[in-house]
Amino acid sequence: MREPRAVFTNLRPGSVALMVGDSDLFGTIGVPPADVSLFHYTSKKVHSSATHLTFPADATAPDTLHPLFEAAVGVVPKTSAIHFQIDLLLVGSGGDQLLPLLIPYLHPGAQIASEMALADLGNAECLNGWFVYRPMREKWDVPFAKMSAEEKKWIAQNVANIPARGSYLEIGSYKGGSAVVAALANSNITIFCLDPWAAYSDKDRTAISADYTVFLRHTQFFPNIVPIRIDIEKPEEGPQLVAKSMGVPLEEMTIDMLFIDGDHSLKGVFTDLCIYPPYTSGLISGHDYKHIAEVRKAVDMFYTDSKFKRAFMALCPLRLWHTRLQSIFRPTHVALVAEKRNSIWYLYGAAADNQGNQ
Numbered sequence: 399m400r401e402p403r404a405v406f407t408n409l410r411p412g413s414v415a416l417m418v419g420d421s422d423l424f425g426t427i428g429v430p431p432a433d434v435s436l437f438h439y440t441s442k443k444v445h446s447s448a449t450h451l452t453f454p455a456d457a458t459a460p461d462t463l464h465p466l467f468e469a470a471v472g473v474v475p476k477t478s479a480i481h482f483q484i485d486l487l488l489v490g491s492g493g494d495q496l497l498p499l500l501i502p503y504l505h506p507g508a509q510i511a512s513e514m515a516l517a518d519l520g521n522a523e524c525l526n527g528w529f530v531y532r533p534m535r536e537k538w539d540v541p542f543a544k545m546s547a548e549e550k551k552w553i554a555q556n557v558a559n560i561p562a563r564g565s566y567l568e569i570g571s572y573k574g575g576s577a578v579v580a581a582l583a584n585s586n587i588t589i590f591c592l593d594p595w596a597a598y599s600d601k602d603r604t605a606i607s608a609d610y611t612v613f614l615r616h617t618q619f620f621p622n623i624v625p626i627r628i629d630i631e632k633p634e635e636g637p638q639l640v641a642k643s644m645g646v647p648l649e650e651m652t653i654d655m656l657f658i659d660g661d662h663s664l665k666g667v668f669t670d671l672c673i674y675p676p677y678t679s680g681l682i683s684g685h686d687y688k689h690i691a692e693v694r695k696a697v698d699m700f701y702t703d704s705k706f707k708r709a710f711m712a713l714c715p716l717r718l719w720h721t722r723l724q725s726i727f728r729p730t731h732v733a734l735v736a737e738k739r740n741s742i743w744y745l746y747g748a749a750a751d752n753q754g755n756q
């Protein structure tokens with residue numbers, strides 16, 4: 399773990415740092431980088447760069463965090479949904495009372511640094527007078543990943559099986575949620591994230607676009623996450639971009655696990671299926687099979703022998719031609735992660751070893 403001051407001074411734009419209680423150590427932390435918000439729950443001293451929040455008389459009261467919500471996101475949410483993340487939490491005397499309320503809001507890769515040892519947070523590393531901890535959470539528990547808990551667990555389990563120095567490629571990373579699930583599950587592999595991170599055309603009716611700075615902030619604690627920006631109009635350039643990031647010639651590129659969650663239109667999913675499986679040696683999977691009819695249609699057409707599939711392939715742009723034969727001869731079994739609410743599809747037979755725990 400890095401010294402808290404080093405974490406603080408390197409936080410990426412949009413990050414949130416919070417001091418709770420009072421400590422002389424708070425004065426050693428320095429000034430926040432540009433576009434980093436620093437808040438301080440305190441009854442007396444005020445850090446000159448921090449927004450002061452009044453320390454509550456009853457730290458267990460349900461409205462304790464309301465001043466933080468108002469200062470950080472402008473509103474007090476009506477639901478218990480977690481709508482922002484604390485990237486660095488500094489705890490001084492009295493501040494430990496707020497910990498139980500704050501823990502769900504900690505980024506899963508965040509740091510907790512305290513002037514005293516904190517019960518229930520596991521073993522501390524001692525750095526420059528601080529006791530330093532990581533949030534105690536399930537590894538797959540990433541609030542900003544756009545999927546159910548079961549789906550996050552499924553990704554984590556399968557990514558954990560990728561051998562050291564292997565690769566996971568996801569098409570569509572948005573705010574970095576699934577990438578962080580993968581990075582938490584396996585720190586010995588590289589997580590390649592392909593996304594335009596831009597507003598794009600209406601060809602994908604389920605489209606959402608994400609600010610690249612949000613992705614960078616969410617993934618900031620994971621050096622093995624590698625973003626790759628793609629031109630939305632040129633999906634065929636994807637493999638070359640990934641190979642360049644891997645530092646290997648395209649012919650030698652191997653992806654150990656593929657997760658498709660990008661353009662959710664019929665053509666978008668079908669295009670990704672034509673492009674990436676030939677480079678994938680392990681598990682091929684994707685999201686939103688149950689909830690989005692166009693995704694389902696594309697996956698079914700690709701992996702099920704049907705006249706629709708052949709007709710669609712005949713209409714595909716010429717650049718997809720070279721993968722036609724491979725796709726026709728691919729296995730034809732698509733399975734879903736078992737559980738009603740879930741929507742991850744995967745191809746079994748593609749990586750028998752990875753399926754042992756399903």
Ligand SMILES: C[S@@+](CC[C@H](N)C(=O)[O-])C[C@H]1O[C@@H](n2cnc3c(N)ncnc32)[C@H](O)[C@@H]1O
Pocket residue numbers: 542543544545568569570571572573574575576577592593594595596606607608628630633659660661662666
């Ligand atoms: C549903 S979100 C991904 C969510 C992410 N996997 C998660 O679980 O946290 C879809 C993302 O796909 C991206 N996208 C759209 N078209 C794409 C394309 N052709 N290639 C790669 N990414 C694309 C969008 O910019 C958006 O960020």
